[in-house]
Amino acid sequence: MEAQAGPTLLGIDVYTVATMLAAVATFALLVAIYAATTVRDPMAKRVKALNERREQLKAGITASTGKRRAKLTQTNQTADRMRTLLNSLQVLQDEQLKQAQIKLMRAGIRSKDAAVAVIFGRMVLPIVIGGGVVLAIYGFGWLADWSAFKRFGVAAGALILSYKAPDLFVDNKISKRSTAIRKGLPDALDLLVICAEAGLTVDAAFHRVAKELGKAYPELGDEFALTAIELGFLTDRRTAFENLAMRVDLDSIRGVVTTMIQTEKYGTPLASALRVLSAEFRNERMMRAEEKAARLPAIMTVPLICFILPVLFIVILGPAACSISDNLLNAG
Structure with missing residues (x-):
């Protein structure tokens, strides 16, 4: 005797889909429990580093372990190479370097060499990424089926985004950090x-x-x-x-x-x-929270129409549609 098939919707077994969704929900629950029970303290390492720096400044020493010294030397050599290249091209200005350092400090990055890396990225990324996209479009025929205006837009967008990518990264970190401090x-x-x-x-x-x-x-x-x-x-x-x-x-x-x-x-x-x-x-x-709460109904309109209402209709009308489909198939 053959087993009775379960209800179907658009040719898909409802029980199979429900089992898969239950498995996904269980996995998400386990991930949430793991994330909630394994919270780390991000402050201890920072305070330890600041206290070590204070002791070094008081004692007048800058020496450290051999591994950290080698890593610092390698980092300084890389920064020196980038600084030498920028100085040879006459694109490194003191005022520009100072502004980059201030922005990096506001983003929580206090290394002076990082400012040189940001300025170096502004110069190199448009050549590497933007130039690569331009070469792929006009040299190797990439996106040949697109119109000339669209290909020019892609090339120009790649050049602009690659130039602004370091600043966008730093500005994003500044915004997140300022919000957390506020x-x-x-x-x-x-x-x-x-x-x-x-x-x-x-x-x-x-x-x-x-x-x-x-x-x-x-x-x-x-x-x-x-x-x-x-x-x-x-x-x-x-x-x-x-x-x-x-x-x-x-x-x-x-x-x-x-x-x-x-x-x-x-x-x-x-x-x-x-x-x-x-x-x-x-x-x-409190006023900022009330302002966000007042904007919530307007913001929730689009997710409500696109995601919540269709699911609600499926939950309410799905069983009836499955029963009607099974009855029509059995009557036929």
Whole structure:
């Protein structure tokens, strides 16, 4: 006796599809559980590196282990080659190099050689990628069935994107990092208020806040830890706060820096000023969240029409369609 076939929809076995979807959902659940239970601390390595750098600056030593020294030497040699090539072509300017270094610091990349790599990428990528696309289109007949205007658009787009690729990469990292710092700033100010009222010094307060918020907001903890280190060995404390404002391109950070500088200069109460700033930043964050919530219905319209409603119709009308199809086949 033959086994009865299951219901079908458009010639596809419904039970088979349901089994496959259940397997995919189970795998996604296992991946989510693994990702939730294996969270790493991204702050510990950064704070360790900053503390090592502080000790090196205090002791006046720059030596390290042989492996790290060899790696650093190799990196410096590569950067020196790129710098020599750019200088020979007269395309490396001091102002351009300084701007690239500032952008990289705002992206969390503090290597001075990376600025040379960015400028070198602006020059080399259009030649390699853009020139390769132009050669493939006009030299080897790639996209021959396209019109001349479309091929020119592809070639021009490849040249422009390859030139802007390093800047787009850095700007994307700056945007993500600034957003993460903006989210954690109110909590950091609250902790600074508590530390100031407890009698801690400014550099000790910054170090304590960096330690407490390192896991929740690693980017903000990184900046506060570096500021605490600079406050410890720089002769002018104002320079440390100005460096913080330069590394983080946010109006809220500039407001905090201005408050700290005025407090250092005029001796005004630090806790009350930081408490006002914290309340203001929290209200700003709440208003930003309310603005996103107000835009949510309009944003959800397209996914609702394209993805949710079709699935809903399949779930509601699918069993009826399967039954009607089976009855018509049996009657025929």
